[in-house]
Amino acid sequence: MEPTFWENRWREGKTAFHEGAVNFHLERHFPVLKLGRGAHVFVPLCGKSVDIDWLLAQGCRVSGSELSAEAVEAVFARLDVTPEIRDVRGLRCYSSHGLDLWQGDFFALRSADLGPADAVYDRAALVAMPPRMRGGYADHLRRLCNGLPQLLVTYDYDQALMEGPPFAVPEADIRALYQDPYEITPLSSVDIYGPLADRCSGKEQSWFLRPAIT
Template identity: 60%
Template sequence: MEKAFWQHRWQEGKIGFHEGVPNRHLSDHLDALGLAQGRHIFVPLCGKAVDIDWLLTKGLRVSGAELNFDAVEAVFDRLGVTPETTQSGALTRYSRDNLTIWAGDFFKLKAEDVGFIDAVYDRGALVALPPHMRAAYTSQMRVLCRDVPRLLVTYDYDQSQMDGPPFSVPEDRIHDLFDDQFVIERLASVPITGPLAERCSGEEQAWLLQPLGSRGRPLKQG
């Protein structure tokens, strides 16, 4: 699941993971993150998700990271605005008003690039990565975001039905990845629908990850 794989998927238009409407779990459970207007939410491996537009309508500052430059430009085109672009190391920063997207290798993004983040929305990042890349992803997210709540969307299906992505991330694996940092609550579990349902059967799940305090209790969010 290297960079060339995803670039090829975008070039071939094989982006069945792209939803033309806001994700149902985002619209149903954003309030669980406890964000006031003006707070900063980070969307890793965001693609050209319409979720970004929806989050902006809620008065939030939105930052994202995406490998494919065409996907990043498509977001700003859809919003009808021209972003300012600047180079920062190996990444290109696209920014306008309350939206910033970093184009390039997510693993080269630095905490000082994104600044303080209040929450994370991960619909397409963890499930996009094969098992051998998940530890690196969680480590990078810990560097970028530290102790902030997360809304995580995953799939649970028999991996023998298809190779992925999106990959199956069952509940026990979520606990393996995040128990040392978060209190984990499953918010929803519904049957897989849409184009993905033609390839596999299983559950689409939404999780709330609340950061642990020093004694293993959820931290209060301001």
């Protein structure tokens, strides 16, 4: 999707994709990542997700990437902290208390910006990508976080019944994108809930992507 699409969605308040509660799959399956306190989790296309707050409460350091400055500022306002802000190659990094949110184009982010990380939590990034962009997204995420375990949340529904985003991402597409270099394990599949349930019926699913042992 073009950046202006997402900027307009945030500006117009069309953010039904935003969950006001911690994601079910994150709470249930976070232990599969086997992270200790102080572990660094990267959350691509994080929006203003309260999942960030939950990860911080688990003792994690969190980095996120988000196009909308409005969404990034909402996170820090909710946490009631004032971030330090610095500009890096057209990106803007907001930092405070173990949290770094990179505002700008996800594809401009570099692994050196993030530094060493321990895991990826993707609830809203892959499903935001139309099919033509998924390969590029997966490739860039691999460059940013090569060899890291990932907790992935997706949707599966009849795409003909609703125009994304969020888009339906069937299992075959997940395996085509991530089979190399991951072993892919399905975790949970529940009926779509929350604001999205008013638009379509289907399944919200989670997957554990474990780096394959070579």
